Amino acid sequence: MRTFSLALTALVFLVICGILIGLVLYPPLPSLAASLASSEIQFAIVLSLWTSAVSTGICIAIALPVSYALARYRFRGSRIVNLILTMPLALPPLVAGIALLLFFGTTPLGKALDALGFSVIFTPLGIIVAEVFVNLPYMIRILRSSFAMVNPRYEYVARTLGCTETGSFLQVTLPMSRPGILAGTAITWSKSMGEFGAVLLLAGATTMRTETLPIALYLNVSAGDLSQAVAAATILIVISLAALCVVEFFARDVNVF
Amino acid sequence: MLRLENIGIVLGTFSLRNVSLEIRDGEYFILLGPTGAGKTILLEMVAGIHQPDTGRIFLGDREITTLEPRERGVGVVYQDYMLFPHLTVAENIGFGLRQRRERPDVIRKAVDEMAGLLSIRDLLSRYPGTLSGGEQQRTALARALILKPRVLLLDEPLSALDARMREYMRTELARIRTITGTTIIHITHHFEDVFTLADRIAVMRDGEIVQTGAPSDVFQRPCDTFVAQFLGIGNLLRGMSRVEGDLARIAVPGGPELIAASRVSGEVVATLHAEDVILSRQPFPSSARNCLKGTIREIVSTGTTLRIVADVGFPLVSLLTRQSVEDLGLRCGDEVYLTFKASAVHVIPVHPD
Numbered sequence: 001m002r003t004f005s006l007a008l009t010a011l012v013f014l015v016i017c018g019i020l021i022g023l024v025l026y027p028p029l030p031s032l033a034a035s036l037a038s039s040e041i042q043f044a045i046v047l048s049l050w051t052s053a054v055s056t057g058i059c060i061a062i063a064l065p066v067s068y069a070l071a072r073y074r075f076r077g078s079r080i081v082n083l084i085l086t087m088p089l090a091l092p093p094l095v096a097g098i099a100l101l102l103f104f105g106t107t108p109l110g111k112a113l114d115a116l117g118f119s120v121i122f123t124p125l126g127i128i129v130a131e132v133f134v135n136l137p138y139m140i141r142i143l144r145s146s147f148a149m150v151n152p153r154y155e156y157v158a159r160t161l162g163c164t165e166t167g168s169f170l171q172v173t174l175p176m177s178r179p180g181i182l183a184g185t186a187i188t189w190s191k192s193m194g195e196f197g198a199v200l201l202l203a204g205a206t207t208m209r210t211e212t213l214p215i216a217l218y219l220n221v222s223a224g225d226l227s228q229a230v231a232a233a234t235i236l237i238v239i240s241l242a243a244l245c246v247v248e249f250f251a252r253d254v255n256v257f
Numbered sequence: 258m259l260r261l262e263n264i265g266i267v268l269g270t271f272s273l274r275n276v277s278l279e280i281r282d283g284e285y286f287i288l289l290g291p292t293g294a295g296k297t298i299l300l301e302m303v304a305g306i307h308q309p310d311t312g313r314i315f316l317g318d319r320e321i322t323t324l325e326p327r328e329r330g331v332g333v334v335y336q337d338y339m340l341f342p343h344l345t346v347a348e349n350i351g352f353g354l355r356q357r358r359e360r361p362d363v364i365r366k367a368v369d370e371m372a373g374l375l376s377i378r379d380l381l382s383r384y385p386g387t388l389s390g391g392e393q394q395r396t397a398l399a400r401a402l403i404l405k406p407r408v409l410l411l412d413e414p415l416s417a418l419d420a421r422m423r424e425y426m427r428t429e430l431a432r433i434r435t436i437t438g439t440t441i442i443h444i445t446h447h448f449e450d451v452f453t454l455a456d457r458i459a460v461m462r463d464g465e466i467v468q469t470g471a472p473s474d475v476f477q478r479p480c481d482t483f484v485a486q487f488l489g490i491g492n493l494l495r496g497m498s499r500v501e502g503d504l505a506r507i508a509v510p511g512g513p514e515l516i517a518a519s520r521v522s523g524e525v526v527a528t529l530h531a532e533d534v535i536l537s538r539q540p541f542p543s544s545a546r547n548c549l550k551g552t553i554r555e556i557v558s559t560g561t562t563l564r565i566v567a568d569v570g571f572p573l574v575s576l577l578t579r580q581s582v583e584d585l586g587l588r589c590g591d592e593v594y595l596t597f598k599a600s601a602v603h604v605i606p607v608h609p610d
Contacts, residue, residue, distance in 0.1 A: 151337075151339065153335055154339050154341065156301065156304065156306045156333065156339075157333055157335070157339045157400075158341075158352070159305075159306070159325070159326040159327055160304055160305075160326045160329070160331055160332060160333045160401075160406075161327070161332075161352050161353035161356060161400065161401075161404065162327045162352075162353050162357055162404070163327060163356055164325070164327070167356070172341055175341075175343045176341070176343060
């Protein structure tokens with residue numbers, strides 16, 4: 001059993017490494033460098049970076065109080081609420097994308113928002129909305145489990161020592177949940193960087209307008225420019241690896257799913 | 258004085274009913290009771306963590322029923338200490354003063370003083386994760402005491418410590434109490450805590466206070482069989498009591514009559530501490546009213562003492578030191594005499610259920 005399982009582990013490891021390295025080494029290195037420097041890829045990098053940073057920020061801001069409520073309070077229907085809030089997790093991003101598209105494109109509320117200047121269809125704003133919708137459940141789940149791991153008695157003690165309820169959350173529970181918050185941020189950010197389906201449907205795939213890295217990869221493969229596509233893919237690999245390192249380093253014990 | 262008036266609360270499937278209690282200033286009050294009796298919830302209601310559904314709480318002449326925990330002047334120490342792991346020992350102790358926005362130099366001086374009182378000065382820059390149980394315990398006490406609380410609440414503060422440390426911390430608690438003069442409510446499972454620390458105790462069961470009093474009163478005169486059993490009183494004997502003058506003669510089925518200093522008649526439970534039963538080879542000449550002949554059925558070691566069960570018609574338990582069992586050369590099957598005073602037998606009337 002020992003020899004077999006170790007051998008299989010080694011094999012899987014080698015296959016994954018081989019496939020990823022093969023991808024990065026597919027174009028000659030100088031042409032990969034040229035693609036990375038091209039204005040289209042540069043645009044995609046910048047667009048991906050800022051939209052995912054903003055959407056991750058929004059996810060944190062919403063998930064902190066929501067996850068706390070789910071971890072601490074029992075209320076009527078709290079199990080249903082828990083389930084629905086994390087449902088987009090199990091939803092294919094394409095389904096999320098078309099639901100968002102129909103909501104913003106056809107409902108009176110969506111049209112009203114559009115009239116107020118909050119137009120999301122085929123715009124960079126749409127990228128952010130799609131990323132938040134798809135990734136918020138991850139953030140909520142991660143934060144909920146890290147808040148649940150903090151014994152509420154820490155807060156009780158803090159409150160007898162002079163804290164308000166909010167104060168005890170900010171000064172005790174929040175710092176104690178730091179590993180979970182860092183892991184949640186890394187995962188949400190890297191997933192936002194790589195989000196494709198929902199972004200494609202809501203924000204479209206317009207070159208140099210809503211062209212994030214995954215969209216760039218898709219457009220260039222469609223157009224037959226493999227070198228550009230690999231450039232986008234390479235950056236996405238680096239980002240995944242970095243996020244994984246952050247999670248491994250800060251949050252070994254954080255329960256992600 | 259801390260006064261609870263008819264406190265009641267429902268939390269999920271648990272409920273606490275009609276708890277009334279008066280604890281005097283500076284008193285060391287111990288709460289006893291099996292797990293799930295509601296001791297911690299009662300403590301947390303005094304701290305203001307849970308709001309009672311009914312009843313009122315007063316501290317001095319001020320009603321504190323609906324006050325926030327931070328407005329009550331109450332300190333809490335839990336069994337697992339709940340030290341903030343992201344703060345150093347000094348920051349933990351100074352936490353309360355920082356909430357009051359005291360000046361840093363004032364905080365530093367007070368923390369140093371409090372750390373000196375609890376002999377943890379050399380730990381101030383460490384993090385709680387690196388401390389032993391006893392050190393964490395003293396840090397948690399320092400953190401609560403630095404605000405000079407009027408009432409200090411201790412939820413099984415010694416249970417996580419090993420026997421020697423527990424002994425030491427017990428004397429520490431007694432010393433802290435003398436120095437600060439603060440009122441202390443202490444939840445425990447250990448009877449040693451009761452005898453070394455408590456001025457008064459209360460026994461809880463299923464969300465109610467069953468009996469309150471000085472430790473010696475409660476141990477000698479448990480108000481019902483639950484309390485007697487919970488306090489580990491060795492002998493609980495059911496029988497019929499007949500009063501003659503100042504004494505009750507209790508007929509226990511299968512054996513001889515017991516004589517008790519009591520005027521309770523009818524169906525009763527007689528309680529008798531195993532420690533109060535003297536065991537001898539020959540009838541023991543004394544003023545004790547009860548001297549029963551029996552046969553040893555069982556000798557069980559319980560650490561420093563031996564528990565001896567003798568059959569006198571019904572089983573009667575006696576506690577002896579290892580030394581006296583050896584001196585007497587006791588074995589199973591030996592005939593012995595069991596002697597105890599009438600005043601050692603406490604009689605509880607049995608209420609028809």
